Amino acid sequence: MSGAPAAAHPAAHPAAHPTAHPTAPVPTGPAELCALVLGADPGADGPARAATVGAVPVRRADLAGPAERWSHRLQAAGVRPGEVVGVPARKDPETLAAVLACWRLGASALLTPTALPPELLADVLGRGGCRLLVDAPAGTTTALAPAAGALPAPDPDTALVLTTSGSTGRPKLVPLPAGSVARFATWAAQRFGFAPGTRVLSLAPLNFDLSLLEVWAALAAGAEVVLADPEVVARGRSLLRVLQEHSPHLVQAVPVFLDPLVRAAPEAVSLPGTRHVLLTGDVVGSDTLRGVLRLFPSASVVNVYGSTETNDSFLHEVVRGDATGEPPGPHPLPIGRPLPGVEALLLDADGRAVPGAGEGELVVRTPFQSRCYLDPAVTAQRFTVLGTTIPAQPGPGHDPATAAGRTWFRTGDLARRREDGTVELVGRLDHQVKVRGTAVNLAEVERVLGTHPGVRAAAVTTEPCPTGGRRLIAVVQVAPGPGDPAAPGELELRRHCTTLLHRAAVPTRLHLTGAPLPTTTTGKVDRTAALRELRAEGTVIP
Amino acid sequence: MSETLNTPTATREVIRRYVATEFLPGTDPADLPDGTDLLNGGVIDSLGLLKIIAWLETTFDVVVEDTDLDPENFRDLTAMAAFVDAARSGPRG
Structure with missing residues (x-):
């Protein structure tokens, strides 16, 4: 099965996790992350561009004042370092400011999905141990009664607590360390050229891990984030209008946004101002892919793979077809190769690492990941320490000496590694x-x-x-x-x-x-x- | 067709039949109450909402502007009928 040279092996990234900016230390906690996102002189960027229907541009300069006000409010409400504060994941500048204020006070923000039914919301806030729920539009907080089912408090360096689907009907809570968010922001800014003057469209809900790139990485680089209203941009012709009005340099979208966009866009329309399109979240249909390549003629189009627990871990660059109209690349799109600093293994049915080409469960370790779920009982199902629970097997690109004793994440995705090292998804191991x-x-x-x-x-x-x-x-x-x-x-x-x-x-x-x-x-x-x-x-x- | 559609009650009945047929196949339209919250009740999701908006535009010859894309306009049969009737009698014709 093997034979792939080590250099072409997807797991061949034995380098240590990349540090943040070479001259800046990686934030050790939420307060440092707040300082990183807001920058040294956030007031120097001048006024923001105007909002349009369904799209609000925001830069860190616009958030400094509101974050200051939220810090005072949260401090007055008794928020302490290490505390988890409930923040409904609304797409507005006040919500971003409230999250930054949590960080400034050394606390973390549990971003609750806006569509969560009241019973589940109460359950999530209770298990998160939240004493306080932010009401961003009202500029107030609500005190919550202590809940019986509170889970152990997350590590004090936690910046965000995200939610993800579980098998029990209760969302799993995923604490993300400030350093993971910062390392991811650094990678994203370098890979996609975020800088002051860059515009990034934010389509995903704020509680999705996709917001790490669209919102937090963009803000930290001084870029402008165009916060899209999901009710408006769900409609193809409305999203097209927002894209034409704001001409974002980067667009990241799941197919549910791209399918209607491509159908709504007339043949003659194109968006040459967009430099990067990130496809993610699901399989992209071939019609949609062709439409995306046509609509964004100047963009580098990539397929990005990740999960809430690890954030992005794989990337595949889509090669544009030539003038003959040949359809681009293989279909469905592979997830490509690991990002710098990401290590990946394929584990076979016996739990041994597949050394070269072959199939197995994709197990990853990323510089951007969570260490565990908030619930220790659930952690054991997915987070695993290689070398103890997984029999390590030497192979190209896989050094058991460095892998042992460190926490890996079992994605539950069945993947295939080709001879050239490219990885593609083939199914799920669960339901x-x-x-x-x-x-x-x-x-x-x-x-x-x-x-x-x-x-x-x-x-x-x-x-x-x-x-x-x-x-x-x-x-x-x-x-x-x-x-x-x-x-x-x-x-x-x-x-x-x-x-x-x-x-x-x-x-x-x-x-x-x-x-x-x-x-x-x-x-x-x-x-x-x-x-x-x-x-x-x-x-x-x- | 526009004559029979041109009263709030008639509008609501046309919408009721459509929602029952498209989103609740097997359910008698008469069993779908005017005030049932179709969004929070799990009948119409975000994609369903877009489908129904496109259908309202075609069927009643109205334009749903981006500023109208407020879920409150489409939450139940009464709200949808009121929205359509207002859009038809409004300045947009």
Whole structure:
């Protein structure tokens, strides 16, 4: 299987983690990160450009004053170093200022998704140990009652606490050290040429790890961030208008934004001012990729891979087709090679590192990563110390001496390494899927559906969405049967789901049945067979 | 068609049928109450919202401007019907 020279091996980055700017020390805590983002003289950049419908430009110069005011408010509310403060992840300058103020006081910000139902929000804030919830538009804070289920406090150098999908129906909390954020900001600024005068479009919700690049790395480099309103830019023609009005130098987007944009953009329209387009979060369709290359004729287009726990770890540069109109590169796009300082292994079914070309679970260690989940019981499922739980195996580009005793992250992604060292994704090892760029665990949705008293069993899977990507489809066995007044209807089940699940995890299609769902030999609901039966009935798109 | 659509009640009934057919197949439109929160109730997600906005523009010959892309305008059947009727009688025609 092997034979790939060490130099071409994706894991061949044995160099130590890159430091931040060569002359600047890596921030050791949130207060230093705040100083890094705001810069030495943040007031010197002059007035910001005007906001337009759905897009608010902001630079660190605009945040210095608001961050100062938020520092006073949070200090008055008793925020202490090491504390976790709840901050709803709104896309506005006041929210950014509140996060910076948390950092200045040595605290971290738990960015709560805006679409989280109230029960889940309370659960997340309670487990995060938050005493305080920021209301950015009102300029106030709300005191929270102490919760019984608070997890151990994160390390004192934590800057952000992000959330990610789990199998239990409760989001996992991911603490990110200030140094990880700073190292990532340094890489991003160097790789994409962030500097004062650069404009970066921010499409992702603030609680997504994508915001590390779009917002925090850009601000720290003195660039201008164009904060997009997700309600507006979800529409292709509206996003096109925002792109034309603000002409960002960098655009990072998941396919859910790119598909409608490409469809809405007339053939004659192009955006030559954009120098970098980052595709991320999900598989990009070939039509969308062609459209992106046409719409952004001057841009370097890259496919970026990462996860909330590690941030970006792999990058693949898309090679533009020649004049013959040859479609660009292989499809689906590979994730390419590890970023500088990132180490990657493929572990086979026995937990041994695959030395050269081959397949295995992608396990990474990045300079930008979290060390653990907030919940120690969950940490053990994904974070692993190589050399103790994983039998290390010598191979090109993999030195067990340096790998042992350090924390690696099991991505759950099954990947293939080609002979030339390029890595591509081939599937998942668990029940996680991507729906509109958001990770959703199928088992979690099934579990939540099953907690309704009128539900006997549920099978959740995905099917292609006519407008691109994939969507969730659920087959639900209700008692006594669909249409029976005693059985829950679709409206009731949807209401039930929205109180217990993130919005991306609510199935697009819910099919109710009175018949028992097919099961596997071990007695578990057979998702594939359940969907196959629906297709046989002609109920869903084959 | 525009004659039958030209009252708030008629507008709402057309929207009710569309929402039931597109987003709740198998559900009788009559079982979908006017005030049901379609966004927080998990019936219409962000992509569904765009789909329904495009449908409203075509069906009722109205233009939904970017400044109108406020979820409150599309939260339930009553809000959508009010939005459409206001857009039709407003300066945009």
